[in-house]
Amino acid sequence: MILIDHTCISDDIEDQLFVCNLDKCKGACCVEGDSGAPLDEEEVAILDEIYPMVEPYLTDSGKKAIAEQGTSTKDWDGDFVTPIIDGKECAYAIYDENKILKCGIEAAYLDGKISYKKPISCHLYPIRVTKYDEFHALNYDRWSICSPACDFGKQLGVPVYKFLKEPLIRAYGTQWYDQLTHEIGEREEARANEKR
Incomplete structure (x- = not known):
């Protein structure tokens, strides 16, 4: 170490x-697993603040999940995570034209709408x-x-x-x-x- x-x-x-190979995995890390992406405490406030700019990028099911659960939620350990849709993909996940899952937060960032790229846990994976x-x-x-x-x-x-x-x-x-x-x-x- x-x-x-x-x-x-x-x-x-x-x-x-x-090296991530999205053509092969199709962004599976956005849909697999038991809960949403881990969030730092300060990211909870950031997601609340930027949500109006991110919302237009999201799917209807993602918007519905966030309306019901909030821009963040807690898992069974009491840790902050992103909300998920029907126990599956992250509520912030979006599909591109090749059916690859990508991040709606990052899409807003790349369009210059926000200065926050995506949760650091996702970025570091x-x-x-x-x-x-x-x-x-x-x-x-x-x-x-x-x-x-x-x-x-x-x-x-x-x-x-x-x-x-x-x-x-x-x-x-x-x-x-x-x-x-x-x-x-x-x-x-x-x-x-x-x-x-």
Whole structure:
């Protein structure tokens, strides 16, 4: 593992190869699972604030779910999550012309309607962050629906931490990310020296 400031980063984030392949998975992470996307407490207020700008992008069933459940809700553990439609897809999910699930929040962001891209838990996936009092644990989440992304990552030779550069910087800052890449570079150099 790598320790930087108040974060503990699992080796998988360095070692695993991963690039989302939406043509293969069709955005399955927006529909699979037991609850909506995890939300930070501050994101609950953000979703309330931006909802009028996001609503026009959503499906009728998504709007109905949000009208009934709110712009966010709580799961069985009492954690904030996005609402879901009939126990399935996220209420903010939309289908494109190729029947690929995408994010209605992100669509509004890309159109310049809002400055918030999407929940950080979605942006960081397949990294899952567990927050403790003293530190954050960053772990790679293995999920069978992401096997096309693993295959694509291997094909392109892209590790998780490089694929997720933008959201990692969004979450922890440029200096933190630079430190991560430095630490990984030193580890790779040490391993290469051991083989000589």
